[in-house]
Amino acid sequence: MGVSAAASVLVAAAALAASADARFREANDIARAGDYPAAIAAYAEIAASGAETASLYWNWAQAASARGAQGEALWALLRARELDPADRAVVRDVERLRAALNLDPAEITPEPLAAAARLARRFRLDLVAVCLLVLSVLTHAAHRLHPAAHLARLVAWATLALGFLPGALAVAGTLARPTGTVVRRGAPLLDSASPTAEAVGTLREGEVVPILEASGDWVRVEDNAGARGWAHVADVRRLDAPPRAETR
């Protein structure tokens, strides 16, 4: 009974993956045909279905770039980097796009802890930390069993210390504030979360801003100059979650 249930879950997952793959190829064909808005809509649909990958966002960035939406392209690349920090092509092109948008490196990395989180994900520092801690406990126990094995004691303390370092980095990464990328040129920074709010400033396209608060279709952000205000989720896309369907 249990085996058959697991098998049916696996089959369903495989079918879903196959469907996402097929949809992805269709979207690519649409993009190659030059219908970038339709291709982007298809990529968004795939992302919303949960099949988020770095390749999906890479292609999304290409379509957005071809459409002239550089901010959206940068957001897609940054999202791809979040999903696969080891993808060097993505990292390289984030840097190119940043330079092209005349953004300072600090303007796309407002949260240093987010970089720590990426580092932890890229090198699986969470697993490294847990393995080292387990090894530390085991070697300590071994030393207790065989007191003459002084090396075991050394290993126990060394692995304990080493385990704390990557662990601290991984934990610190989880404390990073969520961030979002400004995807629209001239996106307004509003004084309240309302369509009738007054604009208190303008956000720079491609700038990555910390998200201080979220309320419905609005997020409260702080730009790199320190100005705080509200922006629509269609203008500032989150980097820690798949995009929402545009509401305006």
Add this chain to the structure above:
Amino acid sequence: MRPTTPLARAALFLLLCGFAVAAPFTLRSEVDAPRIGVEDQVQLTITVEGSGAPDEIALPALTNLEVVSGPFQSTQVSIIGGSMTQSRTWTYVLQPRGAGKAEVGAVSAGGETAPAIAIEVVAGSVRPREPRRAPDPFRDPFATDPFEEFLGRRRGRAPEGKLLIEAAPSRTRLRVGEPLVLTYNLYTQVSVTDLQFVDAPQYPGFWVEDLQRPADSPSGQPATVEGEPYRRLAILQKLLFPTRAGTLTIPAATMKIGIPRLGFFDSGGVVRRSTKPVEVKVEPLPDQPGFSGAVGSYRTSATLDRDAVALGDAATLRFKVEGTGNLKWIDRAPEVAVEGARVYPPQAKSSLEATPGGISGSRTWEFVLVPETAGALAVPPLAFRYFDPTAGRIETAQTAPLTLRVEAGTASAAVPLPPPSGTTARATGILPLRADLDPHRLAVPILGGRVIALAAGLALVLHVGLLAGGRLHGGPWRRGMRTASPRSVRAALRDLGRVGGERMSKEAASALVEKALHEAFGELEEKDETERARAVRTLLEEVRFVRYAPQLGDYSEKIRALAERAAEAVRRWA
């Protein structure tokens, strides 16, 4: 032969100054008499000539002399062969302190040194005296020329000849963007020293470039103004480009002109002269679409840095305009559109020089082309429109079409490179899309911060538990046992190693082994019946036996054997 006319003196002065140009600068120190009386004064003159001359010269060491007045500084500027030569003079009046020998020390500046000067001082006075005047404490010692009456020369600051300056345009009627050379000439009948504008000349409505001063003879060219002979020297040249149509006026410019000293005690003078305003009539340029604003004579060329590239690589297209005119004005690059390639905004490079005919040289725009399709890409002819003043119309220079062969294959990592200057360059070819969704599946999901923190806390608790268990109970597996510290074990093994290695009595050797065993194992409990305890107890009994047994023979072998067994026990159990 002494020059008698003012013109001849001016020419001689300018020619003499010409010889001073060769060295960076020269330094001289002179006195007006090598032998003076105690009642006389001597004049020390320190002169630097040439470019790079220092602004200040320190007073040299004086022996048997003191400064009565000075320093009096004067500057002379001469225009020779199109370059300025400057000389500065510092003059001191010195008085001897007593009869005997006096000396002016060596003068050093900027690596140059003028030697010391010896002066003989005799009693009384040896110099011809002026008629005595009432002493005036505020009198300038150089206000009068003691040789004036003797030479019969007339005193005064007014130049002995005439001086004029003029601003001479190369033409007064031209079009916007055409060059005009404005030359400032000095007409002089006397020698002059310093020349400088009172205020910087103004050129409203003109773009101004500096020109090299024309090479001229040091004494200038002969010229006649209103029937009078002058020497004419070109002192400054400017290249002007009118920037708007209409009648433009170059305002008058005023110069201060220095007159050299006429006598030894004359400090010279300064006169002011102004140019007349210059009026220039400027006609507009014809207006045509695509006209770059360039005026002059130009030719164009276009090149590709390579004939073939792999798909994904970039090629550079260079569009070059060269000629003479107002090329420095032209910033706008031609429009370049290549079917099947992304074209990025260009970088401009210039190699330009201002000449009397205009700005000559070349300007090159470099476009980066990134092909997006394989095959032969055609780079269309590039046009450059400019106004040719000779023909009086707008001309078009066009480059030949070029072909770039793009080979399919190793496209480098896809480049969503946007235009660097923020302008929008749309892709017209293939997009570097990834073919597969390629899910990045993780065998183990990313552990959250809480899980890692929990694991770390658990590890700490376990470590503390292990430590506490060992301390409180000694560990259920090793009850009754004592583990020596590494230091005790090392000390015990060291002691045991000494046994048998040194000449010592059996009592001393046994005591050492016993001490080492106590060091390593401490006091053994009575109830402890482990193998370890039994072995140590046996060893101790044997050691004590040897220690207290009567000396009936040689126990050295026995002691050595006991020490080895004890060392083994320490290594195994301590």
